[in-house]
Amino acid sequence: MLRTVAMAAMLGITGGLPSPGAAADDDGQWTTVAKDASNTRYAALAQIDRTTVRNLKLAFRFSTGVTRGHEAAPLVIGSTMVIVTPYPNIVYALDLSRPGANVKWKFEPKPLAEAQGVACCDVVNRGAAYADGRIFFNTLDNQTIALDLQTGRELWRTRLGEIRRGETMTMAPLVVKGKVLVGNSGGEMGVRGWLTALDAATGRIVWRAWSTGPDKDVLIGPSFRPYYAQDRGTDLGVKSWPPEAWKIGGGTAWGFLSYDPELDLVYYGTANPGPWNPEQRPGDNKWTSGTFARRPDTGEAIWFYQWNPHDLHDYDGVNEHVLVDLPVGGTGGGGPGGRLRKVLLHPDRNGYLYVLDRATGEVLSADPFVPITSSLGVDLPSGRLRPNPQTAPRTGEVVRNICPASPGGKDWQPSAWSPRTRLLYIPHQNLCQDAASYEVGYIAGTPYVGADVKMKPGPGGHRGEFSAWDPVARRKAWRITEHFPVWSGALATAGDLVFYGTMDGWFKAVDARSGELLWQQQLSSGIIGQPVSYLGPDGKQYVAVLAGVGGWAGAVVAAGLDARDGTAALGFANAMRDLPQRTRLGGALYVFALP
Amino acid sequence: MAAPEGPRTLRVCVDPDNLPYSQAGGTGYEPALARLLADELKLPLQLHWQPMRRGLVRKTLGDGVCDALLTVPQGLDRLLTTRAYYRSSHVLLTRQADPAPLRSLDDPRLPQLRIGVQLIGDDLAASPPGHALVRRGAVARVVGYTVDGGSTQDADDGQGPAAQRMAAALARGQLDAGLAWGPQAGWFAAQAQPPLALQVLAAPAGLGLPFEFGMAVGVRRGETAWRDRLQAALDARQADIDALLDRWHVPRVPNLPNLPNVQHGPSVPNAAPPPPSPEPPK
Numbered sequence: 001m002l003r004t005v006a007m008a009a010m011l012g013i014t015g016g017l018p019s020p021g022a023a024a025d026d027d028g029q030w031t032t033v034a035k036d037a038s039n040t041r042y043a044a045l046a047q048i049d050r051t052t053v054r055n056l057k058l059a060f061r062f063s064t065g066v067t068r069g070h071e072a073a074p075l076v077i078g079s080t081m082v083i084v085t086p087y088p089n090i091v092y093a094l095d096l097s098r099p100g101a102n103v104k105w106k107f108e109p110k111p112l113a114e115a116q117g118v119a120c121c122d123v124v125n126r127g128a129a130y131a132d133g134r135i136f137f138n139t140l141d142n143q144t145i146a147l148d149l150q151t152g153r154e155l156w157r158t159r160l161g162e163i164r165r166g167e168t169m170t171m172a173p174l175v176v177k178g179k180v181l182v183g184n185s186g187g188e189m190g191v192r193g194w195l196t197a198l199d200a201a202t203g204r205i206v207w208r209a210w211s212t213g214p215d216k217d218v219l220i221g222p223s224f225r226p227y228y229a230q231d232r233g234t235d236l237g238v239k240s241w242p243p244e245a246w247k248i249g250g251g252t253a254w255g256f257l258s259y260d261p262e263l264d265l266v267y268y269g270t271a272n273p274g275p276w277n278p279e280q281r282p283g284d285n286k287w288t289s290g291t292f293a294r295r296p297d298t299g300e301a302i303w304f305y306q307w308n309p310h311d312l313h314d315y316d317g318v319n320e321h322v323l324v325d326l327p328v329g330g331t332g333g334g335g336p337g338g339r340l341r342k343v344l345l346h347p348d349r350n351g352y353l354y355v356l357d358r359a360t361g362e363v364l365s366a367d368p369f370v371p372i373t374s375s376l377g378v379d380l381p382s383g384r385l386r387p388n389p390q391t392a393p394r395t396g397e398v399v400r401n402i403c404p405a406s407p408g409g410k411d412w413q414p415s416a417w418s419p420r421t422r423l424l425y426i427p428h429q430n431l432c433q434d435a436a437s438y439e440v441g442y443i444a445g446t447p448y449v450g451a452d453v454k455m456k457p458g459p460g461g462h463r464g465e466f467s468a469w470d471p472v473a474r475r476k477a478w479r480i481t482e483h484f485p486v487w488s489g490a491l492a493t494a495g496d497l498v499f500y501g502t503m504d505g506w507f508k509a510v511d512a513r514s515g516e517l518l519w520q521q522q523l524s525s526g527i528i529g530q531p532v533s534y535l536g537p538d539g540k541q542y543v544a545v546l547a548g549v550g551g552w553a554g555a556v557v558a559a560g561l562d563a564r565d566g567t568a569a570l571g572f573a574n575a576m577r578d579l580p581q582r583t584r585l586g587g588a589l590y591v592f593a594l595p
Numbered sequence: 596m597a598a599p600e601g602p603r604t605l606r607v608c609v610d611p612d613n614l615p616y617s618q619a620g621g622t623g624y625e626p627a628l629a630r631l632l633a634d635e636l637k638l639p640l641q642l643h644w645q646p647m648r649r650g651l652v653r654k655t656l657g658d659g660v661c662d663a664l665l666t667v668p669q670g671l672d673r674l675l676t677t678r679a680y681y682r683s684s685h686v687l688l689t690r691q692a693d694p695a696p697l698r699s700l701d702d703p704r705l706p707q708l709r710i711g712v713q714l715i716g717d718d719l720a721a722s723p724p725g726h727a728l729v730r731r732g733a734v735a736r737v738v739g740y741t742v743d744g745g746s747t748q749d750a751d752d753g754q755g756p757a758a759q760r761m762a763a764a765l766a767r768g769q770l771d772a773g774l775a776w777g778p779q780a781g782w783f784a785a786q787a788q789p790p791l792a793l794q795v796l797a798a799p800a801g802l803g804l805p806f807e808f809g810m811a812v813g814v815r816r817g818e819t820a821w822r823d824r825l826q827a828a829l830d831a832r833q834a835d836i837d838a839l840l841d842r843w844h845v846p847r848v849p850n851l852p853n854l855p856n857v858q859h860g861p862s863v864p865n866a867a868p869p870p871p872s873p874e875p876p877k
Contacts, residue, residue, distance in 0.1 A: 117648055166741075190714065190741040242734050248714070248741060275714055275739065279729045440668055440808070441715075444647055444742045444756065445616050446776045447668050447808045448715045448722050561653065568673075 026494075028535025033073040033127040033172040034414065035532070037259035038323035041416035042492045043533035047541040048594060049495030053509045053519045056592045059542060062094065062101035064587040068558050069550020071412075072127035073172070073489065073530035074589065075135075076544075077149060079537045080104060082135055083546065083589055087116055087123035089139045093152055094589075097537045101589070105152030107145075112163060115141035119168045120188045120570075121552035122559065126256070126412075127530065131175035131200060138169035144182050144198055156203035160184070160196055167191045174257035176266060176296040179206055183253025187271040187316070190248035193288070195268060197299060207299035211251030211270045211287050212237045218287060219299045226304050227361040228383040230284065240283040249281075250274040251288035255318030256414055258344070263359055265293040265302060267323070267344060271316035272308070278393065284309040289317040291346070293361065303361035307348045308385055312392055313374050314406035315349035320414045321358075322346075322424060326472055328355060328364050345471055347415060347426050349408025350385065352378060355471050367474045369467060370409035370430060371459050374402050393451070398436040405433035405455040407485070407552060407572065414530060416490035416498065421512050423468045423477055425498045429485035429553070430458035430465050431575055453571030463575060466490070466500055468515060478515035484579065487553045489530030491543070499543060501527025503554060504582035507545055507590065523547040525586025526554055526579070540593050548587040549579075557585060602662045602821065605629065605638045608655040609665070610647045613756055615782035615843040616666055619644060624843040625665045631835055632812075635828040648742070656815045663825060666778075667813035675816050677826040679809025680836055682850035683777030685724045687794045688765055688784055696792065697772040700724075700799055706733045711761035711773040714739040723804040724774035730802065738770060759783045765791060778810075781844035793846060807848055 026044035035041045048056060064070065068086035075082040079097040084090070091107040116123050119140060128137035134155060135147045142161035147154055160182065161167035166189025173182045179197040187193060193211035198204065210217040214235045226232055233239070238246055251270040258267040273281060273288035290306035307317045321344040328341055344358040351374070352366040366378035376386040391402045410428035417424050436452040457463045464482030469475070488501035496512040503526040509519040526549025533543045550558030555569040556576045569576075607629045609617035617623035626642060633640035643661045645654065652673045655661050669679040689696035697708060710733060712725040728737055740757035754760070758779035764770045766787040773780070777795070784791035798806035812829065814822045829836065840847065 114646075117646070117650065117654065120649070190739075243736070244738070248739060277726070277729070280725070280734060280737075280739075282734060440671060440805075442668055442671055443649065443651065443715050445610065445613050445666065445779060446713055446715050446722065446742070446757070448713075559650070559653070560657070 029078065030074070030076040030532045030534045031130045032174065033075070033129070033530060034256055034258075034320070037174070037176070037261070039256060039258045039320050039414065040322060040324075040419070040492070041414060041490060041530070042418055044494045045533055045535060045541045046494040048493065048497065048543065050497060050511055050518060052594055053495070053497055055594050056509065056519050056543070057595050058521070059591045059593040060100045061591070062092070062589040064090070064092070064546075064548070064589065066090065066587045067548065067585040068587070069122040069124045069554055070529050070546035070548030070587055071124040071551060072546055073532050074544045074546065075128055075130055076532065076534040077130050080149060081544070082128050082130070082149070084125045084128050084137050085587065086125055086548070086550065087111060087140045089125055089137070091128065091135065091137060091147065091152070093149070107147055107152045107154070109139045109143065109145055111139040111141040111143065115163045115168055118163050118166055118186065118189065119170070120186070122550040122555055124170050124551055126170060127172040129173040129175050129180065134200060136173045136175065136180045136200070138171060138173060138182055140168050140170065142167055142169050142184070144169070144173065144180060144203065146180075146200070146203060158198055158203040158205065161191075165189070165191060171254045172256065174259065174266070175200055176259050179296055181257055181266060181296065183255075183268065185252050185254040187250030187252045187274055190250070190274050191252055192247060192249060193252035193270055195253045195292075195294070195299070197296070209292070209294060209299040209301070210237075211253065212241070212246035212249035214238050218301065219294070220301045223295075224301050224303070225360070228305070230309070230382070230384065231286070231304050231306065236286045240286040241281060242283070245281050248274055249285065249288060253318065255412060256320045258321045258323055259296065260323055260342070260358060263342070264295060265358065266296050267291060267293055267321040267358065269307070269317035269319060269321070271318050272311045272314050278310060278312050282310070285311065289315060291317060291321065293358070305356060305361040305363065305383065307354070308350055312387060313402060315408055317348065318412065319346060319348055319410060322415060322417050323358060324417055326355070328472055345417070345424050347410045347424075347428065349404070349411065350375060351404045351409035353424075353469055353471070365471075365474055369426060369469060369476070370428065370465075371403045371432075372409075373432070374404065393435055398434060400434045401432050402435060403432040403458055404429070405431040406453065406570070407431060407455070411487070411552065413487050413528070414489045416492040418492040418498070418512055420494060420496060421468075422472065423470055423512070425490040425492055425512070426467045426469055427486035427488055427490050427500050428465050428467065430460060430462055430481070431455050431485065432458045433571060455571050455575035457575065464502070466510075468512075480510065480515050484576070484582075485553050487528040487551055488545070491531040491533060493533055499531045499545070501529065501531065501545055501547070503528065503549060503579060505547060505549075507531075507547075523590055524588055525549045526557070526583040528554060536593070542591050542593045544589060544591040546589055549583050549585065554579065556580060557583060603638065604641050605633045605636060605663065606641045606643060606661040607663050607665055608643045608645050608647075608661040611644045613647065615778055615845065624839055624845070627839050628665055628836065631832050631839070632825065632828045635832055636824060652813075656813070662814060662821065664813040666810050669809040669811040671813060673816070674813040675818060675822050676811040676813045677822055677829055679811045679850055680829045680833065681840055681845065682807055682809045682848050683846055684795045684807040684848050685722055685774060686777050686780045686846055687796050688762060688773040688775060688780055688791050689771070689794075690765060691790045691792045698794065700727055700731060700796065705731050707736065708733070708771040709736045709738060709769070711738045711740055711764060711770045711775070713757045713761070713775055714741045715757070722774065722776065723798065723802070723806050724796065726804055727799050727802055728774070738764070762787045762791060777846040778843070781846045785844040795846060795848060809850060
């Protein structure tokens with residue numbers, strides 16, 4: 001394969017992941033869904049910049065043959081691009097060394113069709129992982145599969161969960177030190193959450209860390225040093241629940257994983273607790289809706305912080321952790337001029353942009369990035385979220401204007417960091433909801449009463465936003481309002497551009513410093529994928545994204561739901577009634593470059 | 596849907612593992628009810644087997660694989676129903692041999708007793724009796740049986756419907772009582788060894804949630820003529836249907852077929868529509 005001279009400054013690391021801060025060198029590949037283990041989603045490529053981007057043109061397009069929500073990031077390893085489709089989770093490898101879309105190989109894992117009926121929020125897949133010549137990906141029916149990158153030959157597959165129990169897998173694995181880390185989905189079904197490490201060579205399970213239950217299941221031992229007193233004690237994953245309720249406690253691990261090789265810590269969040277009615281599960285419900293820092297070799301927990309103790313609003317804690325080093329101070333609000341600190345940035349479902357010390361789990365700041373009525377703030381001395389009793393759900397009554405709505409200030413869609421602007425680019429929504437704890441439902445021959453939730457636009461009337469957040473100044477530098485929730489990932493580049501897509505199919509490039517729209521093109525379907533940028537074998541910079549509307553926000557189109565029924569898609573349909581007029585089903589990879 | 600009166604075959608979706616409604620092989624009261632209706636309507640019958648989980652209306656009627664569901668709550672959102680052809684209630688199960696069984700949710704022992712409930716639907720919503728237990732401080736010793744095979748009980752092997760597992764646990768002595776939806780409770784109580792006693796419960800005052808539901812036949816919204824044909828068939832064969840439900844041990848409460856399912860709690864009205872779409876940017 002060809003590489004330009006400018007790119008000869010390769011990282012000294014082979015087969016590993018770049019360290020936090022190593023953004024200056026870029027080998028032009030995209031070997032992990034978030035670009036690097038720090039999850040920056042930043043490409044240090046500047047051929048496409050603020051003056052040239054207006055000439056950006058379609059280089060090629062590839063139809064995946066699948067028409068559900070396409071959430072994955074394409075990987076680029078050398079001259080091979082790898083994409084994973086939603087169910088049935090086809091893996092395509094494209095040969096980038098020739099013009100156009102050339103399928104080098106295709107792998108069809110043939111997951112069980114019944115898995116589609118179990119997935120809560122569209123049958124998505126967020127992408128594959130790569131290490132040492134192998135591709136790793138998850139199927140909806142709970143298999144992790146390894147393939148040979150060059151040939152697509154299956155090397156191993158391991159089944160990790162049971163669809164009969166409501167379990168599925170949608171997340172993109174992360175490979176750390178020869179282990180493939182994967183997590184499950186299905187907290188809505190009472191699935192007990194876990195993170196599992198598989199040996200990359202054999203697929204054998206090396207360790208599993210449960211999200212609830214006794215310490216021996218959660219892999220909490222003598223090295224566990226949570227920062228706050230409320231997280232210290234033995235077997236809190238049992239004691240913070242009514243007896244035995246932890247067995248159906250949720251806390252699944254379906255988000256993105258980060259890794260700091262210097263601290264040797266993997267970071268990931270756990271989803272919300274079950275059951276839905278918080279009155280049935282008094283207690284803090286550990287270790288749900290929070291973040292673990294664990295050692296990748298053994299899985300042992302080093303620290304934990306709970307974003308939402310005793311969660312009331314379906315706020316999963318699984319959103320990404322972007323690892324950066326910033327001049328921020330300690331508790332009471334740091335500011336510019338503080339010492340350089342290893343932190344993580346985490347935009348939570350609950351609407352706060354958190355900055356945590358990633359060595360200890362201490363909360364350094366927590367500031368709203370959307371309007372919030374569901375809580376009153378984060379008390380920094382205790383580290384505890386202060387819920388707002390006015391917006392707590394009450395059986396038999398309507399509670400109005402709960403902000404943010406259940407998908408949160410931001411859901412799974414990942415943000416991007418630019419080391420040049422020092423801003424975090426956050427794709428997100430602006431939604432509130434009214435909720436009544438009463439709606440007759442019916443499943444498996446049993447009538448029940450569930451939450452009647454109707455989501456609606458938040459203050460301002462727009463349902464989506466793309467915000468540039470300054471974590472040192474603790475405020476937005478700029479923001480763009482969008483008609484629909486911005487459900488795609490973000491991409492930042494050294495050309496001082498940020499890319500994202502809208503649910504009605506507009507792929508946009510904006511000025512990273514000002515937010516000015518510099519280029520856009522409407523694609524064949526709404527965009528909820530993760531955009532990437534890479535150097536092709538010809539030395540040109542490319543930007544690639546999957547289009548194909550769906551996901552929870554797009555279920556009204558992807559699942560063909562009746563938009564007149566506002567409670568469909570767990571109440572999201574109410575806020576998305578106009579989406580079917582603005583886009584349609586699709587599934588295609590789009591790759592752009594300068595002419 | 597070519598003919599104005601509706602389908603020319605009675606195509607019904609049934610669950611392959613959900614007694615007393617249906618089970619693969621053709622048992623359960625729904626296949627028998629389907630044969631009754633097909634006979635009355637003078638249509639051939641086709642059963643389409645499909646588990647009824649999340650999205651069941653969309654995946655059956657919505658996808659067009661069948662034209663009727665035989666047991667749905669009267670007035671259920673997302674489809675059009677006949678009037679209820681029977682009415683049942685969530686019920687209380689205890690062991691017949693229990694010398695001092697639970698008889699009422701006002702029993703002061705309630706928080707100390709091990710009580711099973713079904714957990715179903717979005718985020719494991721509890722059945723209305725489950726909510727009643729919570730209101731009475733009975734949380735710590737409640738055992739939830741999820742539709743998808745989970746529970747908090749070690750001895751639960753996750754096989755079979757939630758009510759079946761609950762009845763088995765009660766019979767074994769691992770529960771003191773069970774609260775389950777009538778048709779399911781009735782069938783599994785009748786199978787249990789040692790025998791179980793079943794008692795209809797009234798919804799506690801002030802709960803704001805119903806214990807009783809009228810059960811009807813459901814069709815796609817808008818198919819009024821087809822629904823009316825099914826209604827006429829149900830009316831004509833009500834006596835046979837009552838006997839069928841007796842054979843399957845479905846507990847019933849007085850059915851007032853013209854009484855719609857009364858909403859005991861407020862529902863959320865539709866929010867204001869979103870603002871008009873702006874012109875696509877140039």
